Amino acid sequence: MRKPDGLERLYVDFDSFFASAEQHLQPRLRGRPVGVIPIDSEHTGLIAVSREAKALGIKRGAFVRDVRRLCPDLVLVTARHERYVDLHRNIIAAIGTVLPVKAVCSIDEMVCALTPSEQRNALALGRRVKAVIAAEIGPSLTCSVGLGPNELLAKIAAEMEKPDGLVALHPKDLPGRLLSLPLADIPGIAKGNAARLTRAGVGDMAALWRLQPKEMRRLWGSVEGERLWMGLHGYAVERPETQRRMFGHGRVLPSDWRHLGGAYACARVLLAKAANRMRRAGFAARALALWLTDRKSAGWYAEERLQPTWDDPSLLASLARLFDHAERELPPRTTHRSVHVTLHDLVRLKDIEEDLFGHTAEAQLKRRLEYLSLLADRMNAGYRRTLLHWGPWTTIPGGYAGAKIAFNRIPDAEDF
Template sequence: MAMRKPTGLERLYVDFDSFFASAEQHLQPALRGRPVGVIPVDSEHTGLIAVSREAKALGLRRGTFVRDARRQCPGLVLVTARHEAYVKLHRQILDAIETVLPVKAVCSIDEMLCALVPSEWPRALEVGQRVKDAIATRIGPTLTCSVGLGPNDLLAKIAAEMKKPDGLVALHPDDLPGPLLSLGLTDIPGIARGNAARLARAGIGDMAALWRLQPKQLRRLWGSVEGERMWMGLHGYTVERPETRRRMFGHGRVLPADWRSLNGAYAAARVLLAKASARMRREGFAAKALALWLTDKNSAGWYGEEHFQPAWDDPSLLASLSRLFLHAEREEMHRSRSVHVALHDLVPLQDIEEDLFDHMPEVQLKRRMEYLSVIADRFNVSHRKTLLHWGPWVTIPGGYAGAKIAFNRIPDDEDF
């Protein structure tokens, strides 16, 4: 594991406050100063995916069901998420930050990482304030962010979380572990409640106890090298991670109440798969496997997957999906609260060898389907709408099939 120990504030992390809700207040001035909740679909049976700081002050939290939120906060304004608007705003934010310094990595729709050069280390707080000022000037004062500075990515991210909203915090390597000791274990990125419970069973109940561990001990407790990487990050080291390879293309959706039959799940899954396969073709991959998850309200349910020769045309992939749903039906999976599809076991298109049986009619038909899939992609992108598709096409409530903002994925223009 390649690592070194920086002596200065080499990283700057930007983390926006209540981004989706603040974005709506920025885009709709009438919402400013009011409690706002953002929902994925216009339904009483869904939960809030973002809340404004005014709503947080009234006790609302992300995940609160709409019916409970209305009861808790009668003046709450509910807004259905507009992913395309948030992506556009995200790009404007990147432009604003880059008037001060380059963005090294986009971590999510509302989190960005920048690297400081040695001449900037002594005035890192000043640089952080300049970033905040650039965003306020170029975007507007409604969309606030917290900026963290640290010797590595992890500590800069932790610093950004320490004085939300609108914070500016530096964690200097010479000051460690001091400021960290007042944090709870779940304040550390990567330590969720399940990990915290595992640490508690091992007698690690606070940051002081975590700090006293040796790297191999944390690796053993974590059950993977990620534990050791976390130790290194908390102790101020930079860790060079191996380059990650694309592992899958997938989409999922929690289904509205009247879509939770097997037929409704199948109709939604066809749309999600078509969106995932279009992304896969655009990035130059074929898949050798398709996975399907159908879940009930207890997150149990049904899982199946099918393996095949490398495929990237919609007719082949949709036929595989149809067979998986037949298996689910045979195994009496009649209702599904959510549906997820994933194309995995990926192969770069340039690595696929020529088929020795290319002259066979079935192979020639597959080649035509591949060609037509690409033509359909180009036509749909040019019209910014799915006009060409195989078989029935439905509009899933909530829209944005294949173009929803995920934690670590920001949709491309072609996804909308």
């Protein structure tokens, strides 16, 4: 395993991105406490808060009805995902004038690789990245920059002096400032892992640092523990490329949609969006899963196995059958908090063997449905709206069905 002796990675992490984006896009919001919400409702939670709101003790995830009492002056803004994606693309272009972006980690995090000559001026490059973002995008959208021998340490460095920070964790100084961090500040230490560490007598970074790689692997129950040890100790850790396993979407249902009919109407829209993404990526699915949750996050789950399928009519028919099962098995008037649909057990379209009986009427109908699904995709993408669809199409309150920004997924233009 290679151990770099310089600062090979530069990590950019934006501060309170969604809220700062709204302050950037709406100058009247600058300097004011801002909370971003997914839908205009008193029963939803904040998905982002500005630094002014954080200073007042308001945290992401707090419910609107609670924060209004805490801060009557809080400005609530409904999320505009397509604007954030456009801003993200402009940011990537701006950073690219200083350094090529090696990888996009999320909508507001990206990492650059530094050459040996660039490593000698790493801090200066960090300042240049911050300066070009201020000049090309605007001073209201700040970022923190971290430098380290690998991506993990550069990410940790970017978090250390937020907002608007610039920190380098040089390999010759390790563990250094790492020892002052709470374990919860280390990416990869989730609640379950933290509990296992506590049971093993590891309560702080100094104790974690003293562990050996095989001990970390045993505590994590997987190679991820050993990878974390390597990353923290400054080794170059290249993660294996992940394989696509599923396409899916979920949605917390509005209060007046929390019945089986509302869940079904929502699931149809979510499935059509997931299927569109699957086709664009060149996959078919051999399974469709449906999950309905209640207020306690318990739920009803079922799936239907399929021949490799990627057309909307066939997938929607499968979804209807799953909801028929739900109607028979669930108690009447069950309240559903959320609905999730997932297409999984994927196979690449190019790997599907040609049907020897492809001349049958059933096979010909299947090909027509696949062609019509592709035609609808092209029409909808061209007009940036859903013009063609199968069966009823309901607008879900809050919009952005299938186009919300997730931590590890940035929607394509076709998703909107």
